[in-house]
Amino acid sequence: MKETIQNLPDSPGVYQYFDKTGKLLYVGKAKSLKNRVKSYWRFTPLFRPNPDQSSRILMMLSEAQKVEYIIVESEEDALILENSLIKQLKPKFNILLRDDKTYPYIYIDESVDYPRFEITRKVVKGKEITYYGPFPTGGRALLDAIYEVYPLVQKKSCLKEGKVCLFYQIKKCLGPCEGKITPEEYAKIIGEVKSSITKRKKLLNVLGDKMTNLAINERFEEAAKMRDMIQSISTLTLTSNIDIADRVDLDIFAIKNGDERGVIVKLFMREGKVISSSHSYFRHTHIYDENEAYKQALLEFYGVDVPHVSKQILTAHPFEDAEQVEHTLSKRFGQRIEIITPQRGPKKKLIELALQNCDELLRKPKEKNIIEQKVADLLDLSTIPYRIETFDNSHMMGAATVGGMVVWDEGIWDKSSYRRYELHAKDEYGQMKELLSRRIEKFAEEPAPDLWILDGGQANLNLAKKLLHEAGVNLDVIAIAKEKLDAKAHRAKGSSKDLLYTDGGVIELKPTDERLHWIQRQRDEAHRYAITYHQNKKRKEDIQVSFLNQKGIGKATLKKLIDYFGTFDSIQNASLEELTRVTNEKIAKIILNQKEEQ
Template sequence: MISTVRSLPDSPGVYQYFDDKDKLLYVGKAKSLKNRIKSYWRFTPTFIPNPGQSPRIIKMLHEAVRLDYIIVESEEDALILENSLIKQLKPKYNILLRDDKTYPYIYIDESEAYPRFEITRKVVKGKKITYYGPFPNGGRALFDALYEIFPLVQKKSCLHKGKACLFYQIKKCLAPCEGKVSKDAYAEIVKEAKQAITKRSILTKTLQEKMQKLAVQERFEEAAALRDSIEAISSLHISSNIDLANQMDLDIFAILNGDERGVIVKLFMRNGKIISSAYSYFRHTHIFDCNEAYRQALLEFYTIDTPYVSKEILTAHHFEDALQVARTLSSRFEKKISIETPQRGPKAKLAKLALQNCKELLKKKDNDTIMEQKIADLLELSTIPYRVESFDNSHMMGAATVGGMVVWDEGKWDKHSYRRYELHARDEYGQMKEMLTRRIADFKTQPAPDLWILDGGQANLNLALSLLKDAQINLDVIAIAKEKLDARAHRAKGAAKDILYTAAGIIELKPNDKRLQWIQKQRDEAHRYAITYHQNKKRKEDTQVSLLNKKGIGKATIKKLIDYFGTFEAIAHASSEEIEKVTNKKISNIIKNNNGEM
C-alpha cells in the first residue's frame, strides 16, 4: 500500500480502504487525494498510521491492507460519488444514515380557475405552484381534513363532468362545474384552506365538533377515524415558544451519536412557525464523524426531485464541508442556499431545540432494542440489527415461482419496504440467487440493512456471502432451516427443530429461546408474504391456462411456451413469429388473436 500512497495524484477524488479479506472498510472524498491520504500516515522511521488521529481512525488504518481511488473532475463530484458509494457498499467504518425517504408535500396550482390541493413527492411544473411541507407524518391526514372541512373541488374529474354530483348533494362541493360558485368566492375558500394548513387549530377544532356529533349518533367507527386524524395532525407540531420577528423559512438539522446508535432530527419552519418535524435513527458506527454525518444527511435529504428547498439551512453543529455542501445544493437547485450554525439568538435556540429532541429520542429508544442487542451478541454481528430483511421463495412443482422480502425496522414491520419478486430460475438455489442479486442491485437507491435472514441452510448462506463479497458490500447474513432427520427436513410442527447457520458456524437453540423465536418470526413473515404472492399468481396463471385450454391449446403446448418465454406476460408480448418458432402458425394465430384474454 505504501507505493500507492506515495504515488497519489494531486486531484479531487474518492478513496477506499480494504482489509485482508478484501472487505471495504472506509470510503472518503478529497479535494486532493495526495494531500488527504498522506495525512493519514507517517513515513519515517517506518510507514505507520499518523498517531495524531482518533483511536478509531488508527484502528481502521491498522486493518487496512489495500487502497483504491477514483479520480473525478471536481470536489463536488467527489462529494456526490462518496455519498453514493457509502449508501451502496455499506463500508464498515462509515456512517450509514437510513432516512433517505422523500417526504410528501401538499401543493396547489393557482393558475387554474378552480384550483384544488394535491399531494406530491416531486417537483410539479407550473408558474403559480405553492408548496406546503414537507410532512414526514400526518400529511395525508392534514390533506384529507382540508377536503372534509372546506367545500373544495373534491376530485380532478369533477370539473370535466359539467354536472353536479354526490359531493354537491352532501355539501362537500359547491359545484363549480355548473357555475354554482364564482371564481372569486371559490378563491376565498382556497385562501381560508391555505391558512388552515399552518394554523391547524381551525382544522382540529372543526374535526372535534364533527367527531362529537358522530359519537352522539353512535357512528363510532366514523368518530374514531376523525379522532385518528386529529391525533395525526396534532403530531405534526413540536411545541416551541421561539418567535422569529420575520416570517422565515428554515430547515433545521441536528445529529447526535449515542452509545448504541445515533439519531437525526429535522425541524421544518415555514413563515416563522415550525410546521412539521421528523427523526430517524442510524446504526452505531466504529467511527462517528460529525462532518460525514451532516454531509451525508443533507445530500440524502435534498434530492433533485425535492419540491421545495429552504434558502437557509441551520445545523446544530458546525461541520467542515458546510460550504462545499451549500455550493453543491445551490448548483443542484439553481438558487443560493446557505448552511449556518448559529451561536446566539432565535436561530441558535431552534438548533438547540432540535438537539434536545435528539437527546430525548436516544434515551427513549435505548430501552426498546434489548432483543436486537441480544441477537447481535448471539450471532456475533458487526452491528445491532435494527433493520432486517428476510427472504423466502415459493412455488408448486415449478409453477408460479415467486420470492418475497419482508423488512423489520426499529421494532416493527416496515410494510412499505416489502418486495415481491417474480422468479425464473428452475431450482430453489437459483431462485434465491436471482432474488438476492436483484436486491443487491437496488442498494444504490435502497441502502443495505443491518442483517439478512434467509430461509434455507448452509448452501443459501454461502451463496449470499459470495454475492456480497463480489459486490464488496459489508452485510451480516444468517440462514435458518429445519434440522434434517433421515436426510429430510421435516416441516411438521414439532418434527424437527430450527438450526441457525452463520458465517462463524452452526447455532442450536432450545425451542423456547426468545432469540430463536425472534428469528423465526422474521422467517415466518417472509414465508407468509411469499406464499400469499404465490397463491395469487397461481390463481391468475390457472385462469390463463383455462382460457388457452378453451381455445384448443393443450397443457403440453402451454408448458413448452412457459419453458421458453418464462411467464404468461412474456407470451402475451411476444411476436407472432417468436410464438410460431416455439409452436406452430396455428397456435400463434390463436394466441395473438386472443391477446386481450391473456
Template sequence: MITTLRSLPDSPGVYQYFDERGKLLYVGKAKSLKHRVKSYWRFTPNLTVNPAQSPRIIKMLHEAVRLEYIVVESEDDALILENSLIKQLKPKYNILLRDDKTYPYIYIDESQPYPRFEITRKVVKGKNITYYGPFPSGGRALLDALYEVYPLVQKKSCLREGKACLFYQINKCLAPCEGKVSPEVYATIVEEAKQAITKRKILTDTLQEKMAALAMQERFEEAAGLRDSIQAISSLNITSNIDLAKEMDLDIFAIMNGDERGVVVKLFMRNGKIISSAYNYFRHTHIFDRNEAYTQALLEFYTIDTPNISKEILTAHSFEDASPVAQTLSKRFGKKIEIETPQRGAKAKLVKLALQNCEELLRTQKNDSIMEQKIADLMDLSAIPYRIETFDNSHMMGAAAVGGMVVWNEGKWDKSAYRRYELHARDEYGQMKEMLSRRIEDFKSHPAPDLWILDGGQANLNLALSLLKEAQINLDVIAIAKEKLDAKAHRAKGAAKDILYTPAGVIELKPSDKRLHWIQRQRDEAHRYAITYHQNKKRKEDTQVSLLNKKGIGKATVKKLIDYFGTFDAIHNASSEEIEKVTNKKISNIIKNNNEEL
C-alpha cells in the same frame, strides 16, 4: 499500497481502503487525493500511521492493506460520489444514516380558475405553484381535513365533466363545474384554507365540533375517523415560544450520538412557524463522525426532486464540509443555499429545541431493541441489527417461482418496504441467487440493511456471503433451516428442529429459547408473504393453462412454451414467428388470435 500512495494525483476524487480479505473498510473524499490520503501516514523512516488521526481512522488504517481511488472533475462530484458509495457499499468504518424516504408536500396550482390542494413528493411543473410542507407524517390527514372543512372542488373529474355531484348535495362543494360559484368567491375560500394549513387550530376545532355531532347521532365509525385525523394533525405541532420576529423559512438539523444508536432530528419552519418535524435513528455509533453524519443527512434529504427547499439551513453543530455541501446544494437547486450554526439569538434557540428532541428520543428508545442486542451478541454481528431483511422463495415443481422479502425496522414490520420477486431459475438455489442479486443491485437506491436472514442452510449462507464479497458490501448474514430428527425423508413428515447457520459456525438453541422464536418469526413472515404471492400467481397461471387447453392446446405443448419463454407474459408478448419456431403455425395462430383472453 506504498506504490499507490506515491502515485496519487493532485486531483479531486474518492479513495477506498480494503482489508486483506478484500472487504471495504472506508470511503473518503478529497479536494486533492495526493494531499488528503498522504495525511493519514508518516513516511520516514518507514510507512506508519499518522498518530494525529482519530482513533477509528487509526484502527482502520492498521487493518488496511490496499488502497484504490477514483478521480472526478470537482470537489462537488467527489462529495456526491462518496455519499453514494457509503450508501451502497456500507464500508465498515463509515456510518450510514438510513433515511431514504421522500416526504410529502401539499401543493396548489393557482393558475387554474378553481384550484385544488393535492399531495406530491416531487416538484410539480407550473408557474403558480405554492408548496406547504414537508409533512413526514400527518400530511394526508391535513389534506383530508381541508376538504372536510372547506367547500373546495373535491375531485378533478368534477370540473372536467361539468356536472354537480354528490358533494354539492351534501354541502361539501359549491359546484363550480356548473358555474354556481365565481372564481373570485372561490379564491377567498382557497385563501382561508391556505391559512388553516399553518394555523391548524382552525381545522382541529372544526373537526372536534363535527366529531361531537357525529357521536351524538351515534355515527361512531365516522366520529372515530375524525378523531384519528385530529390526532394526526395535532402530532405535527411542536410547541415553541421562540419568536423570530420575521416570517422566515428555515430547516433545522440536529444529530446526536448515543451509546447504542444515534438520532437525526429535522424541524421545518415556514413563515416563522414550525410546521412539522421528523427523526430517524442510525447505528455504528462507535465509529461516529460528526462531519460524515451532517454531510450524509443533508445530501440524502435534499434530492433534486425536493420541493420548497429553504434557502437557509441551521445545523446544531458546525462541521468540516458545511461549505462544500452548501455549494453542492446551491448548484443542485439553482439558488444560493446557506448552512449556518447559530451561537446566539432565536435561531440558536431553535437549534437547542432540536437537540432537546434528540435527547428525548434517545432516552425513550433505550430499551426498545433488547432482543436485537441479544441477537447481535449471539451471532457475533458487527452491529445491532435495527433493520433486518428476511428472504424466502416458493414454487411448486418449478412452476410459479416467486420470492419474498420482508423488512423488520426499529421494532416493527415495515410493510411498505416488503418486496416480491418473480423468479425464473428452476431450482431453489438458483432462485435464491436471483433474488439476492437483484436486491444487491437495488442497494444504489435503497440502502442495505443491518442483517439478512435467509430461509435455508449452509449453501444459502455461503451463496449470500459470496455475492456480497463480489459486490464489496459489508453486511451480516445468517440462515435458518430445519434439520430432520428422524429417518423420514419427506419434508412434511417426521420431527424437525430449526438450526441457525452463521459465518462462524452452526448454532443450536433450545426450542423454548426466545432468541430462536424471534428469528423464526422473521422467517415465518417471509414464508407467509412469499407463499401468498405464489398462490396468487399459481392461480393465475392455472387459469391461463385452462384457457389454452380449451383452445385445443395440450399440456405438453403448454409446458414446451413455458420451458422456452419462461412466463405466460413472455408468450403473450412473443411474435407469431417465435411461437411458430417452438410449436407450429396452427398453435401460433390460436395463441395470437386469443391473446386478449390470456
C-alpha cells in the same frame, strides 16, 4: 498499498480502503486524492499510520491492506459519489444514518380558477405551485381536516361533472361546477386555508367542536376518527414559543450520538413559525463522526426531487464539509443556499430547542427495537437490524418458479417495499442466486438493509456472502432452516427444530425463545408472500396449459416450448417465426390465435 498511495493523482475523487479479506472498510472523498490519502500516513523512517489522525481512522488504518480510488471531474462529484457508495456498500468505518425517507408536502396549483390542495413527495410541474411542509407525520390528517372544515372542491372529478353533487347537499362544497361561487370568492377561502396550514389552532378548535357534536349524537365511530385526526395534527409540531419576526423559512438540523444510540432532530420553520418536526434514531457507534453525520443527513434529505428547500439551513454544530455541501445543494436546486451554525439571537434559540429535543429523545427508554437488539447480540451482528429483508422462493415440480422478498422496518412490515420475482433457474440454489443477484443490482437505487434472512441452510448463507463480497457490500446475513432428520426437513410435522446458520456457526435455540420467534416470523412472512405469488401464477399457467391442450398441443410440445422460452408470458409474446423454429407453423398459429382470443 504504499506504492499505490505514493502514485495517486492530484485529482478530485473517491478513495476506498479494504482489509486483507477484501472487505470494504472506509469510503472517503478528496479534492486532491494525492494530498488527502497521503495525509493518513507517515512514510519515514517506516510506512505507518499518521498518529495525528482520529482514533476511528487509526483503527481503520490498522486493518487496511489495500486502497483503491475513482477519479471524478470535481469535488462536488466526489461528494455525491462518496455519499452514494456509503449508502450502497455500507463500509465498516463509515457511519450510516437510516433517515432516507421522503417526506410529504401539501401543495396547491393556483393557475386554475378553483384549485385544490394535494399531497406530493416530488416536485410538481407548474408556474403557480405553492408548497407547505414537509410533514413527516400527520400530513394526510392535516389535508383531510382541511376538506372537513372548508367548503372546497372535494374531489378532482367534481368540476368535470358540471353539476352539483352530494358534497354540495351536505354543505362541504359551494358548487363551483355550476358557478354558484365566483373564483374571487373561492380565492378568499383558499387564503383562509393557507393561514390554517401554518396556524392550526382555529382548525383544531373546529375539529374539536365537530368531534363533541358527533359524540353527543352517539356517532362514536365518526367521533373517534375525528379524535385521531386531531391527535395526528397536534403531534406535527414541537411545543415552541419561538417566532421570528421576518417570516423566514428555515430548516434546522441537530445530531447527537448518545451512550446507546444517536438521534437526528429536524425542525421546519415556515413564515417565522415552526410548522413540523421529526426525529430518527441511528445505532450508537464508537466510530461516530460529526462531519460525516451532517454531510450525509443533508445530502440525503435534500434529494433532487424535494419539492421545497429553504434558502437557509441551520445546523447545531459546524462541520468540515459544510461549504462543499452548501455549494452542491445550491447547484442542485439552482438557488443560493446557506448552511450556518448561529451563535446568538432567535436562530440560536432554535438550535437550542433542537438540541434539547435530542437530549430528551436520547433519555427516553427504548420502546421499540428491544428484540432487534437481542437478536443483534445473539448473532453478533455489526449493527442493530432495524431494517430486514427476508427471502424465499416457491415452485411445484419446477413449475411457476417465483421468489419473494419481504421487508421489516422499525417494528412494522414495510409492504410498499415487498418485491416479487419471476425466476428462471431450474434448481433451488440457482433460484436463490438469481433472486439475491437481482436484489444486489438494485442497491444503488434501494440501499441495502441492516440484515438479510434467507430461507435455507449453509449453502444459501455461503451463496449470499459470496455474492455480497463480489459486489463489495458489507451486509450481515443469516439463514434459517429445519434440521435434517433422515435427510428430510419434516417442515410440517413439528418433529425437527429450526436452526440458525450464521458466520459464527450453527445456532440452535429453544422453541420458546423470543429471538427465534422473531426470526421465524420474518421467514414465515416471506414464505407466505412467495407462496401466494406462486399459487396465483400456477393457477394462471394451469389455465393456459388446459387451453392449449384443448387446442391439440400435447405435453411434450409444451415442455419443449417452456424449455426454450422459459415462461408462458415469453411464449405468448413470441413471434410466428420464433414459435415455428421451436415447433412447427401449425402449432405456432394455434398459440397466436389463442393470444388473440384472450
